[in-house]
Amino acid sequence: MLIQRPKGTSDILPDQVEKWHYIENVLRQICREYGYDEIRTPIFEHTELFQRGVGETTDIVEKEMYTFRDKAERSITLRPEGTASVCRAYAENKLYANPLPVKLYYLGPMFRYEKPQAGRFRQFNQFGIEVFGSTNPAVDAEVITLAMDFYERLGLNGLEVHLNSVGCPKCRPVHKRKLQEFLQPHLDKFCPNCQGRFERNPLRMLDCKNPTCQELSDGAPTTTQCLCDECEEHFAAVKSYLDAVGVRYFVDERLVRGLDYYTKTAFEIMVEEIGAQSAICGGGRYDGLIEEIGGPATPGIGFALGMERIFAALAVQGIDIPLVTRKDVYIAVLGQAAAVEGFRLQAILRKLNLKVETDYLGRGLKAQLKAADRVRARFAVIIGDDELARGVVVVRQMDSGDQVEIGLIDLEDYLLANS
């Protein structure tokens, strides 16, 4: 039996990788413009980082982590998301010594032990940004703007920013209490899942997809109704900054986010029809997180977006990524002596930064030209015994079929002049 890839993973094949490069380039470009620098953190961390950072009551920590013991019996976890690691790196490397705010981005694989389906995998790739050291609502708006700017550059349509404020340690307990008071009388009618959430995280009951639960929680006190003055002001400011740059959003009071660390601003960007999945980006503010994992009290905000879901959305919307893979020269050789000469020419032409290939299968001329056609070469350089003896090569323009005989010493100039 052939060994297959593990469930929920994928091989990104060469033609597909080209597309990844394209998207990664757009991301890197946009980060440069917005002033974000790349950070690379380990793909695995001490399990405790995620337990403390992501939150013990979250689905991620409760059931989705790839956790194992290493040879020294340390509990290690493959990162299920990026924010906790970046915060850890920020604190551990004392990046707060830099001028604030510190603006970072990352790109790489994440791991969650889930049952795969459309738009969901066990290993998937996220791009994310984090801003540390500012409570300014303008930063919240910048982060959201960056994401939307990016999607726009790819040509994606119909994206919706869903925006909410989940409050802070001051107003959250007030809301939690009011919420519990509201939900208590009907508690027995909620789904088992929600009943479990009642004590630990009643907020999560608000975004339960179960219709009955939705109905029961209809009219429940929302987070935005219970915000303290500071959070209220902050939320209003975020909205006005978004208005100022023309980023449209929907205030979604049921939006809670699955991770515990969020404070104040929480948002998701939705797109239609990636199977049952619709979130293509999620993020928010997490002013207590760095302190939670042992760093200095530092406000932060960021988001993560799913690379695979970008491709899914592009596919659904019929958007093609422009690919330009074309070989400049294919060297067709006939016979051993010509093969050596061709090999030599190949090396020389590559030093001119030309894309060059030659035959390694000992095929006939016909087959070699076919190969040249298939790699979409611009030129075929043909070398046989005759050419070899006379110190010339035949250069064929693949598009037109015109071909000329050229002296070996003139080949470089000819190709450069014509490519």
Next chain:
RNA sequence: GUGGAUGUGGCGAAGUGGUUAACGCACCGGAUUGUGGUUCCGGCAUUCGUGGGUUCGAGACCCAUCAUCCACCCCA
């Protein structure tokens, strides 16, 4: 973790119990000597995810198992 669908060559896909498993694409080779993208001809599954069973006979029926896809939960 729960549920549904599917599993035939590199890919797509016929086959609804009876001798040699359609077809399309891709791939390889040929159509007078060393010339591609069109056309024509030829080649390409001792075998139908795997293991059992029913039957005179199974790719087709039954059971199990694995895998993939989709959905629930939740999210990227």
